[in-house]
Amino acid sequence: MLAGDEQSFTALYRRHKGLIYRFALLMSGRAGVAEEVTQEVFLALLRNGSRYDPARGSLTAYLCGAARNQVLVLMEKERPYVQLVEEYDDDDPVSIAHLVSGDDPLGDCARNEANRLVRQAVLALPARYREVIVLCDFQEMRYAEAALALDCPVGTINSRLHRGHALLLKKLRAAVRLDSAAPDAQGMRCFA
Amino acid sequence: MNCQDFEKLALALARNSLLDTTTREQGLIHMEDCGRCAARVAEERALLAHVRAVAAGMADEEPPARVETALLTAFRAQTAATAPSTIVSASRPAPRRTSPWSNRRLAAVAAGILILISIMAIFWRSTSPRKPQGEERAVSPAQEASPGTPKPAAPPDAVSRMAVERPKNKPKRARGQATVNISDEAEVVTRFFILREGENLAALDSLQLVRVELPALALSEVGLPVDPETMNEPVKADVVLGQDGLARAIRFVR
Numbered sequence: 001m002l003a004g005d006e007q008s009f010t011a012l013y014r015r016h017k018g019l020i021y022r023f024a025l026l027m028s029g030r031a032g033v034a035e036e037v038t039q040e041v042f043l044a045l046l047r048n049g050s051r052y053d054p055a056r057g058s059l060t061a062y063l064c065g066a067a068r069n070q071v072l073v074l075m076e077k078e079r080p081y082v083q084l085v086e087e088y089d090d091d092d093p094v095s096i097a098h099l100v101s102g103d104d105p106l107g108d109c110a111r112n113e114a115n116r117l118v119r120q121a122v123l124a125l126p127a128r129y130r131e132v133i134v135l136c137d138f139q140e141m142r143y144a145e146a147a148l149a150l151d152c153p154v155g156t157i158n159s160r161l162h163r164g165h166a167l168l169l170k171k172l173r174a175a176v177r178l179d180s181a182a183p184d185a186q187g188m189r190c191f192a
Numbered sequence: 193m194n195c196q197d198f199e200k201l202a203l204a205l206a207r208n209s210l211l212d213t214t215t216r217e218q219g220l221i222h223m224e225d226c227g228r229c230a231a232r233v234a235e236e237r238a239l240l241a242h243v244r245a246v247a248a249g250m251a252d253e254e255p256p257a258r259v260e261t262a263l264l265t266a267f268r269a270q271t272a273a274t275a276p277s278t279i280v281s282a283s284r285p286a287p288r289r290t291s292p293w294s295n296r297r298l299a300a301v302a303a304g305i306l307i308l309i310s311i312m313a314i315f316w317r318s319t320s321p322r323k324p325q326g327e328e329r330a331v332s333p334a335q336e337a338s339p340g341t342p343k344p345a346a347p348p349d350a351v352s353r354m355a356v357e358r359p360k361n362k363p364k365r366a367r368g369q370a371t372v373n374i375s376d377e378a379e380v381v382t383r384f385f386i387l388r389e390g391e392n393l394a395a396l397d398s399l400q401l402v403r404v405e406l407p408a409l410a411l412s413e414v415g416l417p418v419d420p421e422t423m424n425e426p427v428k429a430d431v432v433l434g435q436d437g438l439a440r441a442i443r444f445v446r
Contacts, residue, residue: 014260022253043263137240
């Protein structure tokens with residue numbers, strides 16, 4: 001990629017774009033921010049790709065670290081502004097997923113509501129706990145890799161994960177039944 | 193194992209993380225005996241299940257194709273060795289230029305330079321011999337400007353009122369002065385011009401002498417002739433500062 005091979009860059013982008021986008025989406029809760037962060041992370045990789053040292057850790061961790069920094073910067077910038085409506089782009093097939101239901105509309109509704117509550121609770125966490133939960137729980141990243149991405153010791157990841165879980169459980173206890181596991185994803189049926 | 197010890201294991205057990213066999217067995221035994229801790233692990237497992245359900249629901253969420261298009265445009269622009277500023281010009285939406293780390297780095301470098309200068313100033317002050325008060329007085333511009341001070345004849349090409357001073361006649365540095373670095377070479381300097389009419393510099397407690405550069409036009413402010421062709425060129429000057437930091441007198445150096 002650094003040698004100017006476009007195919008390599010495209011392959012690298014396609015392999016990691018989802019991870020970075022979802023990380024930014026879970027961290028910010030906004031598709032616009034996630035899109036911008038994804039673009040900035042890969043632009044930064046284009047500009048400063050030589051700074052990545054494979055000996056220090058995986059590219060995934062490096063990119064997640066860059067995404068985390070971008071998210072924090074953007075969120076800090078946009079803190080004075082309050083989003084009034086959720087962003088949906090009608091042309092984007094991904095964004096209309098909320099209009100699609102599975103075979104069990106009532107179950108889907110409950111699941112969607114539970115998912116929404118979980119995402120909302122995650123977004124309400126302080127950033128230092130949120131980023132650890134997003135990386136370790138949502139992205140299922142190993143603690144050591146998360147430590148590299150967040151540039152902190154593994155012990156810090158562990159303690160933040162514990163604390164983050166405690167906060168998340170406190171927020172969710174009243175809203176979601178936590179004594180039963182969430183149902184698996186099912187086939188989808190369009191109501192549109 | 194008590195409940196407090198088990199609390200540290202709860203998340204690892206819920207996540208099925210790798211644990212020492214003995215620790216794991218002790219934890220499981222404790223779970224069998226303690227309903228509260230068993231419920232704690234069940235709660236963690238339920239939370240993880242919810243989290244994974246959310247993650248599974250988001251598995252298809254990806255950035256729109258326009259991001260890839262913009263990045264490829266940037267990539268081609270970069271490989272074509274165009275200016276770095278054009279890298280993102282074709283992107284939509286226009287990405288905001290966020291470079292917090294470069295700004296922070298600059299700030300850190302600036303802070304480092306300031307600290308270095310401070311250390312050097314402190315070192316210079318601690319190593320340079322203290323001048324007695326009387327000696328400081330002796331170098332005050334007022335005295336230097338007094339009519340009794342012998343002044344060698346001005347060189348022909350110099351400003352008419354300039355005088356040649358040898359290092360021994362140079363004003364001594366005032367305390368705390370770290371910015372002036374007067375070399376031992378002979379310099380051509382004018383007398384000191386008092387900037388505040390009627391001020392007696394000898395009455396001030398302490399003075400500082402600071403070497404600055406000014407446009408040659410400043411010579412005219414004290415009545416010295418200025419060549420119109422060189423009026424914007426810099427000239428060196430020694431400014432005498434009072435304790436309050438205000439300029440009290442000035443002399444020009446060549």
